[in-house]
Amino acid sequence: MIDADRLGRSFRVRRTTVHAVRDLSFHVAAGEFVGCLGPNGAGKSTTIKMLTGVLAPTSGRVTVAGLAPSRRRTAVAREIGVVFGQRTTLWWDLPLRDSLDLVRLLYKVDRVRFRERLGELTERLGLGGFLATPVRQLSLGQRMRGDIAAALLHDPSVLVLDEPTIGLDVVSKAEVRAFLRDLNAERGTTVLLTTHDLGDVERLCRRVLLIDHGRLAFDGTVDELRATVPGETSIEDVVAHLYRNSPPSR
Amino acid sequence: MPTVHRRFLASSPSISLYAQLVRYGFRKHATYWGAAAAGAFTNTVFGVLRAYVLIALWRARPGLGGYDIADAVTFCFLTQAYIGPMQVFGGGLEIAQRVRSGDIALDLARPAPLVLWTLSEDLGRAGYLFLARSLPPTVVGALLFGIVLPDGAAVWAAFAASFALGVVISFGWRYIVALATCWLRDDRGLAVVSLVLTTFFSGLMLPLVIFPGWLGTVARALPWSAMVQVPADVYLGTADIPRTLGFQALWAAVLLALGALLTRAARRRVVIDGG
Amino acid sequence: MRVYLLLIWTWTRAAARYPASFALMTAAGTVTAGLDVAVIWVVFSNTTTLGGFDVSEVMFLYGAGGLAFSIADLLFSNADRVGQHIRAGTLDAMLVRPVGTFVQVTADRFTPHRAGRVLQAAIVLGVALARLDVPGSRLWMIPVMVVCGIVIFASIWALGGALQFLLTDSSEVANAFTYGGATLGQYPLSVYGAELVRGVTYVLPLAFVNWQPGLYVLDRADPLGLPYALRFLSPVAAAALAVAAALAWRAGVRRYRSTGS
Numbered sequence: 001m002i003d004a005d006r007l008g009r010s011f012r013v014r015r016t017t018v019h020a021v022r023d024l025s026f027h028v029a030a031g032e033f034v035g036c037l038g039p040n041g042a043g044k045s046t047t048i049k050m051l052t053g054v055l056a057p058t059s060g061r062v063t064v065a066g067l068a069p070s071r072r073r074t075a076v077a078r079e080i081g082v083v084f085g086q087r088t089t090l091w092w093d094l095p096l097r098d099s100l101d102l103v104r105l106l107y108k109v110d111r112v113r114f115r116e117r118l119g120e121l122t123e124r125l126g127l128g129g130f131l132a133t134p135v136r137q138l139s140l141g142q143r144m145r146g147d148i149a150a151a152l153l154h155d156p157s158v159l160v161l162d163e164p165t166i167g168l169d170v171v172s173k174a175e176v177r178a179f180l181r182d183l184n185a186e187r188g189t190t191v192l193l194t195t196h197d198l199g200d201v202e203r204l205c206r207r208v209l210l211i212d213h214g215r216l217a218f219d220g221t222v223d224e225l226r227a228t229v230p231g232e233t234s235i236e237d238v239v240a241h242l243y244r245n246s247p248p249s250r
Numbered sequence: 251m252p253t254v255h256r257r258f259l260a261s262s263p264s265i266s267l268y269a270q271l272v273r274y275g276f277r278k279h280a281t282y283w284g285a286a287a288a289g290a291f292t293n294t295v296f297g298v299l300r301a302y303v304l305i306a307l308w309r310a311r312p313g314l315g316g317y318d319i320a321d322a323v324t325f326c327f328l329t330q331a332y333i334g335p336m337q338v339f340g341g342g343l344e345i346a347q348r349v350r351s352g353d354i355a356l357d358l359a360r361p362a363p364l365v366l367w368t369l370s371e372d373l374g375r376a377g378y379l380f381l382a383r384s385l386p387p388t389v390v391g392a393l394l395f396g397i398v399l400p401d402g403a404a405v406w407a408a409f410a411a412s413f414a415l416g417v418v419i420s421f422g423w424r425y426i427v428a429l430a431t432c433w434l435r436d437d438r439g440l441a442v443v444s445l446v447l448t449t450f451f452s453g454l455m456l457p458l459v460i461f462p463g464w465l466g467t468v469a470r471a472l473p474w475s476a477m478v479q480v481p482a483d484v485y486l487g488t489a490d491i492p493r494t495l496g497f498q499a500l501w502a503a504v505l506l507a508l509g510a511l512l513t514r515a516a517r518r519r520v521v522i523d524g525g
Numbered sequence: 526m527r528v529y530l531l532l533i534w535t536w537t538r539a540a541a542r543y544p545a546s547f548a549l550m551t552a553a554g555t556v557t558a559g560l561d562v563a564v565i566w567v568v569f570s571n572t573t574t575l576g577g578f579d580v581s582e583v584m585f586l587y588g589a590g591g592l593a594f595s596i597a598d599l600l601f602s603n604a605d606r607v608g609q610h611i612r613a614g615t616l617d618a619m620l621v622r623p624v625g626t627f628v629q630v631t632a633d634r635f636t637p638h639r640a641g642r643v644l645q646a647a648i649v650l651g652v653a654l655a656r657l658d659v660p661g662s663r664l665w666m667i668p669v670m671v672v673c674g675i676v677i678f679a680s681i682w683a684l685g686g687a688l689q690f691l692l693t694d695s696s697e698v699a700n701a702f703t704y705g706g707a708t709l710g711q712y713p714l715s716v717y718g719a720e721l722v723r724g725v726t727y728v729l730p731l732a733f734v735n736w737q738p739g740l741y742v743l744d745r746a747d748p749l750g751l752p753y754a755l756r757f758l759s760p761v762a763a764a765a766l767a768v769a770a771a772l773a774w775r776a777g778v779r780r781y782r783s784t785g786s
Binding site for chain 3: 011049053070074080082098102105107
C-alpha cells in the first residue's frame with residue numbers, strides 16, 4: 001500500500017544542506033497498523049508530508065496505492081485520509097457540519113453517500129452534540145474527532161495521522177484509539193500514525209518504525225523493539241534508551 | 251509584549267518604560283523587513299502612477315491650488331512616504347485582535363495607561379517604517395521626477411514636528427477605531443469606513459487644495475487632513491507654521507483624550523462582562 | 526470549475542448567516558469604490574480633458590477596466606493569501622485534498638461583498654456608453670476586453686501568489702501590480718511616460734485590459750503611435766500571461782517547504 005525506496009528530503013538552510021530524511025525504505029501492506037516513533041525533529045513529519053503529497057522528495061521515491069504523491073497529488077489524495085494533530089484541516093469560523101460539507105465538495109462525495117457516511121461517523125465518533133458548533137469553540141478532543149471524520153468522509157483505503165492523540169485527555173485518547181482500532185479491524189483500512197505516546201503504540205500498532213536523524217533505525221513488532229535493549233522491560237525505557245544512544249549521523 | 255510587561259510591572263510607569271516600549275516597537279517591526287520592503291515597493295509604484303496623473307492635471311491647469319508641477323510631484327511622493335509610518339490604510343495596532351481573543355483584559359489590568367503604552371509601541375513602529383517605507387519612494391521620486399526640498403533649517407524642523415504630530419494623530423484615530431471592537435460584533439465594517447475617511451480626506455488620493463468649494467473647506471478642517479495634507483504643506487512652505495502646528499496639536503490632544511475616555515469605558519465593559 | 530462554484534456558494538451561504546455584517550461590508554466596499562469616481566470628479570472639476578481624453582472617455586476606460594478588475598478581485602484576489610496560508614499551516618491541509626491548490630486558495634473564505642464594486646463599475650461603464658454614442662459595429666469589443674481583462678488580472682494575482690511560495694511576506698508586491706494595474710487603467714495611458722506605457726504593453730500586458738481595445742471602441746488614434754494591430758491582441762496577451770501564471774504557480778507548489786511541525 002505504501003512503498004518508500006531510499007526516500008530522502010533535504011532543505012537548503014543558509015547555504016548548508018540539512019537532510020531531514022535520507023535513505024528511508026519501508027513497505028506497508030494493505031490492512032497493516034503501523035506506528036512511527038522518533039525523537040522531535042527526527043523526520044517523522046517530513047516523511048508523512050512526502051507520503052501525502054505536501055512535500056516533494058528530493059531523492060528516492062515513494063508510492064501510495066501505486067501512485068507517486070508528488071506527481072499524482074490529487075489522485076493520491078482520493079486514496080488517503082490525513083489528520084494533522086497539531087493543526088486542524090477544518091475551518092475555524094464554520095460550524096463543524098459546514099466544514100464537513102466543504103470537505104464533501106472537495107472529495108466530490110455525492111449527497112446520498114455523504115449522509116450515510118456522516119451518520120455512521122457521527123455515531124461512531126459521537127459528533128452529534130457539536131455538529132452545529134463553530135470549530136474554534138470545540139474542545140481539543142471534539143476537534144480531533146471532527147478532523148478524523150473529515151479525513152474519512154471519502155472512505156480512503158489509507159489513513160495517515162500525525163500525532164493524533166497529542167494533548168488529549170485520557171478519555172478522548174481512549175475513544176480515538178478505540179475508533180482507530182475498529183476502523184482497521186472492520187474496514188481493513190491501512191493506518192499509519194506518528195506519535196510520542198507509547199500507549200498508542202502498545203495498544204494499537206502491530207508494527208513499529210523508529211525514525212532517527214532522518215533514517216530508519218528500527219522496523220519490527222513491539223515485542224521485537226522491546227528485545228533490542230536487554231534488561232529494560234518497560235517500552236518507555238527501551239525507547240528512551242534508543243533515543244539517547246542513537247549516533248548523530250550528520 | 252510579555253517580557254517588557256513583566257519587567258516593569260513592579261515599578262510605576264516612567265519615561266524609561268515608554269522609551270523601552272518605543273525601542274521594542276521598532277525592533278518588533280524590524281523583524282518584518284520583507285513585508286516592509288514589499289510595502290516600500292508598492293508605495294513607490296503608486297507614487298509613480300499618481301505623479302503622472304498629477305503632472306497631466308497640472309499641465310492642463312498650471313498653478314492649480316497654488317502648486318506648480320514640481321510641488322504637485324513632491325506632494326505625491328510625500329503622501330506615499332506617509333502611508334507606512336501613519337498607517338493611512340488603517341490597522342497597525344494589535345488591539346482589535348486582542349479584544350477578539352479576550353487578551354485585552356490583561357492589557358487593561360496593567361498599571362500603565364493603555365493609550366500611552368500603545369502609543370509608545372506605535373511610535374517605534376512608525377520610526378522603523380519611516381526608514382523602511384518612507385525613504386525609498388521619496389528617493390525614487392527624486393531620481394525619476396525631481397522633488398523640491400524645504401526652504402532652510404526652520405522649515406525642516408517644522409516639517410519634522412508636523413510629521414511627528416501626524417503620526418500621533420493617526421495613532422489617536424486608529425486607537426479609537428480599534429478599541430471600538432469592544433462594542434461591535436463585527437469590526438470590519440468600521441475598518442472600511444475608517445479607510446474611506448482617511449484615504450479620501452487626508453489628501454492621499456488627491457491634494458485637498460484642489461477639492462472644490464465647501465468640500466475643500468470641510469476636508470481641511472477634519473483631523474485626517476492633519477495626517478497627509480498638513481505636513482506636506484509645511485514641507486512645501488505653503489503653510490503658516492505656528493497655526494498649522496497648533497491645528498495638529500489640537501487634534502492630537504482631542505483624539506488622545508477621546509482614546510483615554512474610551513479606554514475607561516472599555517475597562518468597565520470588560521470588567522462587567524468578565525472579559 | 527464546478528468544484529470552485531460549489532465552494533464559493535457554500536461560503537456565500539455561510540456569510541449570509543450574518544446579514545447585517547454582510548450588508549455593511551457590501552455597502553462599505555461600494556463606497557470605497559465610489560471614492561475613485563469622486564477622485565475623477567474632482568480632477569474633472571478642475572479640467573475638461575486629461576491626456577487628450579474628455580470625461581466620458583475617461584469614464585469609459587475606468588468602467589471597462591474597473592469591471593474586469595472588480596470581477597477578478599471578487600473571484601481570484603484570495604490568491605494573495607498564499608503567504609498567510611503558509612504561515613498558518615493551512616496550505617498543508619489544502620495539499621492533501623484532491624482539488625487544485627489555486628481553486629482552493631481562491632475559493633477559501635470567499636465573500637461576495639466585493640460584488641458591490643462590480644455593480645459600481647458596470648454603472649459607470651453604462652453611463653459612459655450612454656454619453657459616448659459608440660457605433661454598434663464596435664460594441665463587440667467590450668465583452669471581449671472585459672473577459673481578457675479578468676484573465677489578465679487573475680493571472681497577475683496568481684503570479685503574486687506564486688511569488689509568495691518563495692517570499693512569504695511579499696503580498697504587497699502583487700498589490701503593486703493588481704491594484705496598481707487597476708489604478709493605471711483609470712486614466713488614459715497617454716498621461717503616463719512612454720517607457721511606462723511600453724512596459725505595460727510589451728512586458729506586463731496591462732495595456733490590453735482597457736487601453737488598447739478601448740482605443741478601438743472609442744475609435745481614437747494611439748497617442749503614442751504604437752501599431753494599430755495591438756488593439757486586437759488582448760486575447761493573445763491574456764492567454765500568454767495565463768500560461769505563465771499557471772507555470773509559476775505549479776513551480777511554487779513544488780518548491781513549497783511546509784515549515785513548522
